[in-house]
Amino acid sequence: MNNSPLSNKNNRESVSISDELHPYNVDNIDGQIQNLLTTMSKVGFLIDVEVINNLEVEVEDLLKKLSVRIFHHIGYDINLNSSKQIAKLLYEDLELPSGKKKKTGFSTDEVTLKKIKKLHPIIPLILEYRTVYKLKSTYLESLRCRIEEDGRIHSTFLLDVASTGRIVSRDPNLQNIPIRGSWGEKIRKAFIVPCEKILIAIDYSQIDLRVLTHFSKESKLIEAFKQNQDIHLSTAMEIFNKKASDITADERRIAKTVNFGIIYGISPHGLSESLEINQKQAAYFIKTYLDKYPQVKQYLDLSRQNALKNGYTETLGGEKRYIPELKSKNHFIRSSGERMAINYPIQGSSAEIIKLAMLDIDCEFVRRKLSSSKMILQIHDELVFEVENEEKDAVIKIVKEKMENVVKLIIPLKVSIKEGVNWGEMTEILKLEMAIK
């Protein structure tokens, strides 16, 4: 019986160390995972090119209509892909109120334009044009050109690119395929599996907040996760001092943003921007949060202090990131360093956990000879598999077990599981019709 949270007896050679600070062994994770990433790249993701082609026609048509309507409104043509020309149109020719200034002129980004959306009918049209053009250029044309002779897209997965230890996908990037809105579903329907196979996607539920809970030992968060509560709702109940049934959708949304903000080391200004509220209110939300979760406050303070003292922060597995910015005399650079000091242990530990789970799963697939099922994609807190129908139950059981038990935190890790015949129509598997362990 191996007491170590990382009880891999197969081909992980490293010795498990288990102490308070480094509760699991992470010796050379990246070296061990390299082969797996190369295999994932070679396997690739099967694409239904017809779905892409049909969408391209639809999108082409829509872009044409949108540009005609915009040009008809203003009486002349411009390049709608040029933010410089959009700025001239909106802020000079139409004399609309301009927001924040960038290096090269006034901003025309989505947040800015949404604020003046009602002042002129072309603004929603411009926003829609941008969305659809992005889809066409990045996710239709470009992706179609990258389909290889086997009908698949083969992304490259890299370590040693992200400073937090995350895996990076590029050429093409399959970690940022749209998921929200109707376009997200439409594009993801093009990502398919061969007949007799099924797509399985498993993602960690709230892994960053669970890691924060582990580090901070915050009793309220421990309780919430042990009881498997809706964590944003639970935060909303604390911040607004209300019972669950009285929390509105808007209050939950605010709590969700605060939760993310804590992990990113957000300031009242940053929170006010993203919630579109004033800074005083934003500061109040942050203060209330930290009052209600005092161990989180203590952890964050200690995180910054130790980072300054040592010059680095570290993950659960002891991976260090040096942060020289903390000693900068420039306030902006120093604040940025403080945010890195907060964020790195959380994001970096999450990255380690899923990389360890990937290794465990890979080992178990080999051991169980599940040779027709393949891990094809990792998206930070999610793994995607192309699975033989007959192997489905076994795969789900293994992946869930490995992901949830790869390390022992002071609270459980939890995954949610989805299946589908394509990536756009995935349904959650709630009932696990599986044999007893």
Add this chain to the structure above:
DNA sequence: CCTGACTCGC
């Protein structure tokens, strides 16, 4: 060829 602006993901 590079940088800035923008938008996509976690």
Add this chain to the structure above:
DNA sequence: ATGCGAGTCAGGG
């Protein structure tokens, strides 16, 4: 002036 990434385009060199 909230963390970590990638890709596309315009515009300038």
